[in-house]
Amino acid sequence: MTDEARALNLGKKIREIRLKRGLTLQDLSKLTGLSKPTLSQIENNVTIPPIATLLKISRALGKHIGNFFQDDTPVTNRISVVRFEERQEVMGRMEQVEARRIGYRYESLAYHLSDKRMEPFIVEIEPIDENASIFYKHKGEEFLFVMEGELEFRGADKVITLRPGDSLYFDSEIPHALRGLGGKRVKALAVIYSPE
Numbered sequence: 226m227t228d229e230a231r232a233l234n235l236g237k238k239i240r241e242i243r244l245k246r247g248l249t250l251q252d253l254s255k256l257t258g259l260s261k262p263t264l265s266q267i268e269n270n271v272t273i274p275p276i277a278t279l280l281k282i283s284r285a286l287g288k289h290i291g292n293f294f295q296d297d298t299p300v301t302n303r304i305s306v307v308r309f310e311e312r313q314e315v316m317g318r319m320e321q322v323e324a325r326r327i328g329y330r331y332e333s334l335a336y337h338l339s340d341k342r343m344e345p346f347i348v349e350i351e352p353i354d355e356n357a358s359i360f361y362k363h364k365g366e367e368f369l370f371v372m373e374g375e376l377e378f379r380g381a382d383k384v385i386t387l388r389p390g391d392s393l394y395f396d397s398e399i400p401h402a403l404r405g406l407g408g409k410r411v412k413a414l415a416v417i418y419s420p421e
Contacts, residue, residue: 233313233336235279235293236270242286243268256285273315276331276346277361280419284364290344290419294336305337315346328353328405331415348415350376352405360400365419369393369403374411377404 243253250261250268257264259278266272267282274282276290283290294315315331328351335345348369358379369376369392376387380401387393395401397417405411 233294233315233333234270235273235315236268238293239282239286240268242288242292246286248286253282253285257281275329275361276315276344276417277363279315280363280365280417283419289340289342290417291336291341292339294333294344303338305335307334307336312347329403342418342420344417344419346415346417348413350374350403350405350411350413352408352410355404358402358404360402361397362400363397363419365397365417367393367395367397367401367418368414368416370414372412372414374409375406376411376413377406379403 243250248256250264253259253264254261257278259281263272263274264282267274267278279290279293283293294313312332312334313336315333330349332347333344334347335341335343360379369378369387371387371389371391373389376391378385378387378393378395378401380395380399385393386406403411
């Protein structure tokens with residue numbers, strides 16, 4: 226886990242919200258479909274969950290996902306500036322997910338604001354084997370703009386290849402998977418919209 230991920234302290238924030246809601250780990254497990262050991266690892270900052278998992282947790286806790294990324298400094302206005310060196314890594318490269326490795330790395334671009342509907346990220350996607358792809362789905366919509374590399378999108382029985390300058394907008398309730406092609410890492414701007 227990186228220093229940036231530790232500083233973000235997602236697990237502590239999730240635990241605090243869960244306890245304020247009067248929920249046990251078992252309760253949260255039932256609401257999210259995630260196992261108690263997985264939730265415990267997340268809350269203890271042993272592992273950083275992928276965005277789709279954070280969306281499940283945020284919905285179950287009745288909070289917007291943006292609450293997990295904001296720092297503890299009060300924001301007095303509705304403007305967020307995040308300088309290049311201030312970006313916070315949300316998920317480390319090649320984290321373990323249910324005994325399978327995924328190759329996503331997210332940097333939050335607007336973590337200062339809570340209660341927003343869109344979450345912008347710079348995402349790096351590793352090249353992985355086709356059979357190693359993990360499909361996710363969650364409520365909302367996603368937008369991707371490829372900046373570097375070649376990206377493969379799989380979803381709705383479609384396989385789409387995107388190159389630098391290409392973009393994709395899709396309903397994220399469609400099971401979808403992303404992977405880098407050509408043995409090179411992909412860098413993209415990702416904006417995730419969550420209706421809740």
